Amino acid sequence: MNRLDQYLEWAEQVHGHLCPGQILGVRMALYALELLGIEAPHGKDRKRLITFVEIDRCLSDAIMLVTGCRLGKRALKFRDFGKPAATFWDLQTGRAVRLLALESAKDRARELYPDICDPRQQQSLAYRHLPNQELFQVQWVRVQLPAEDLPGYRGAKVICARCGEPISFRREVWVQDGPVCRACAGEAYYQVEAIGDGPQGHASGPSEDHQP
Numbered sequence: 001m002n003r004l005d006q007y008l009e010w011a012e013q014v015h016g017h018l019c020p021g022q023i024l025g026v027r028m029a030l031y032a033l034e035l036l037g038i039e040a041p042h043g044k045d046r047k048r049l050i051t052f053v054e055i056d057r058c059l060s061d062a063i064m065l066v067t068g069c070r071l072g073k074r075a076l077k078f079r080d081f082g083k084p085a086a087t088f089w090d091l092q093t094g095r096a097v098r099l100l101a102l103e104s105a106k107d108r109a110r111e112l113y114p115d116i117c118d119p120r121q122q123q124s125l126a127y128r129h130l131p132n133q134e135l136f137q138v139q140w141v142r143v144q145l146p147a148e149d150l151p152g153y154r155g156a157k158v159i160c161a162r163c164g165e166p167i168s169f170r171r172e173v174w175v176q177d178g179p180v181c182r183a184c185a186g187e188a189y190y191q192v193e194a195i196g197d198g199p200q201g202h203a204s205g206p207s208e209d210h211q212p
């Protein structure tokens with residue numbers, strides 16, 4: 001079994017199905033590793049790479065799998081641009097390459113398999129065999145991150161002056177009362193409805209505004 005097939009089998013297990021996005025993601029990551037000369041992302045090169053993914057879709061799951069870059073290792077960065085693209089940054093050489101999945105690959109899939117009516121099936125077949133140049137746009141780019149965003153950063157935690165929760169990696173915001181967390185600074189994505197796991201904590205479902 002070749003490397004592509006091995007990864008595809010693994011991707012199918014982890015992701016739950018094998019879809020065109022997964023195939024594209026595996027191809028993209030393998031191509032990026034080849035361009036950067038990184039041979040063993042899960043072995044000797046496992047601390048070399050930081051990957052920025054630009055969409056939260058199947059493609060990014062596959063990229064994560066092949067590169068071994070995960071959130072928990074601080075080696076996976078999500079930049080929510082809604083594009084099927086990713087940047088692979090080699091910390092050892094400083095080189096970074098950004099790959100974008102080309103829309104035209106869908107047309108190529110249709111041309112190659114005109115007898116198959118399901119576009120997903122067309123793409124699943126084509127994305128295994130099309131040359132990299134027909135699947136991806138390649139840009140060599142420069143990337144920088146502040147020290148606190150890099151894996152292995154050590155720094156003191158700060159306690160939020162309003163909610164008392166601890167904040168790592170210099171994510172605090174300074175206001176008049178002192179350092180506060182981003183939630184208390186107005187960026188919260190949630191509203192607290194109840195505290196604790198008592199009955200009232202369980203009673204509240206989606207807020208009533210959303211219930212018809």
Ligand SMILES: [Zn+2]
Nearest residue numbers: 019021022058
């Ligand atoms: Zn999928």
Ligand SMILES: [Zn+2]
Nearest residue numbers: 160163181184
């Ligand atoms: Zn807070």
